[in-house]
Amino acid sequence: MPLKGKKIGVIGGGAMGEALAGGLIRTGLVEPALVYISDVSAERREQLQEKIGVNTSADNCAVVKQADIIIIAVKPHVAPPVWQEIAAVAGPRQVFISIAAGVTISRIESYLSGPIPVVRVMPNTPALVGEGASAVSPGSYAGKESIEAAMAIFNALGRAVQVPESLLDCVTGLSGSGPAYMYLILESLIDGAVRLGLPHNTARELAAQTMLGAAKMILETTDHPAKLKNMVTTPGGTTAAGLFALEEGALRPVLMKAVAEAARRSREMSG
Ligand SMILES: NC(=O)c1ccc[n+]([C@@H]2O[C@H](COP(=O)([O-])OP(=O)(O)OC[C@H]3O[C@@H](n4cnc5c(N)ncnc54)[C@H](OP(=O)(O)O)[C@@H]3O)[C@@H](O)[C@H]2O)c1
Known part of the structure; x- marks a missing residue:
């Protein structure tokens, strides 16, 4: 100790x-x-x-x-x-x-x-x-x-x-600034559910618990995120339809850019 x-x-x-x-x-x-x-x-x-x-x-x-x-x-x-x-x-x-x-x-x-x-x-x-x-x-x-x-x-x-x-600086772009990215994602998911009629508090609880649960799955298994994603994606099903919308909206490069931009700003600020 x-x-x-x-x-x-x-x-x-x-x-x-x-x-x-x-x-x-x-x-x-x-x-x-x-x-x-x-x-x-x-x-x-x-x-x-x-x-x-x-x-x-x-x-x-x-x-x-x-x-x-x-x-x-x-x-x-x-x-x-x-x-x-x-x-x-x-x-x-x-x-x-x-x-x-x-x-x-x-x-x-x-x-x-x-x-x-x-x-x-x-x-x-x-x-x-x-x-x-x-x-x-x-x-x-x-x-x-x-x-x-x-x-x-x-x-x-x-x-x-x-x-x-x-x-x-890379860590700052990932986990240092990361909580704000997660809040933005959660806010958007909640707004999406509220738009379809779910009460705000219910949507908030479900969205946050979903993020927590997914994060726990990543930390408690050694599986690649892609494997966990594929496990919940039935061919022709609901998740595949949702994932298509995220890919069409270029979520992946947007998040990769967020990490790079925050890391760049961190370098700039400490230089
Ligand atoms: N918050 C985060 O999530 C986070 C994440 C990563 C890194 N950090 C780092 O953690 C550090 C602290 O952040 P924080 O959010 O805890 O700031 P904070 O709440 O402002 O705490 C700093 C404390 O130090 C006191 N203080 C000011 N001058 C002092 C001096 N000369 N001697 C002793 N104490 C003094 C301040 O008093 P007054 O308010 O009266 O000035 C304040 O109570 C920062 O350097 C930040 O970069 C924070």
Whole structure:
């Protein structure tokens, strides 16, 4: 268990900071007494103490000094000054995890001196409900233990995979921006059913459960999506008719383009 007895620091107790700390506590991976969160807002610190029972502080460096694993969960434009602020108290026995979109490992390492282990992670918003999809990329000094710690943290919030940093823009285009694609697809399916007379709430529940069920089938079997699709497509049947409409509307290239466009924008923003 790579997190047993480890003290976890979180810099920035916003949506992701709370989701991360809350997820680790909920899954029993870390005790609340071993979690230290710093945030600029006194109101936010009070909320976090009440909601998840963690230790809070207004002092980022104090949190870094206390913790073994530190997650930097501030907005990307705040990240550079935060790294500069904590650099003096960061040590090579700690692990620093950055989730700020577009802030590269080389940029982070340029703020630090010495062989400090850094892991960059791209999570997504379903981490807020324990179903996140995260990709983990190790920095120059992040060894096996640092990677294992990051994987354990983000597996507690859903699923985590390891990829080289060069693929993080692609990950952003797929799972980072992906929830929005899924919402658009769900909204369209719901609208389609409502148009035919199904009540909105019924359509919403059926559409969302269908997406969840299909996703589970993909994750729980090793089958190619095409095989699963063929299994539910009777020759001359209803699904074949629906699939024809999707092919005619060029759904495949449209979705492939969405991934490419979001990845291009991610590259542009971090360059
Ligand atoms: N949300 C997502 O799904 C998602 C997905 C992938 C990556 N990320 C990354 O996760 C990071 C956090 O996103 P978020 O949505 O959680 O943002 P957020 O809700 O704004 O949380 C950031 C928190 O940090 C606080 N803060 C600001 N400056 C600080 C400082 N100098 N020291 C300590 N705390 C400070 C903020 O306080 P104030 O609000 O008072 O400024 C806020 O409470 C971002 O870098 C984002 O790119 C998020």
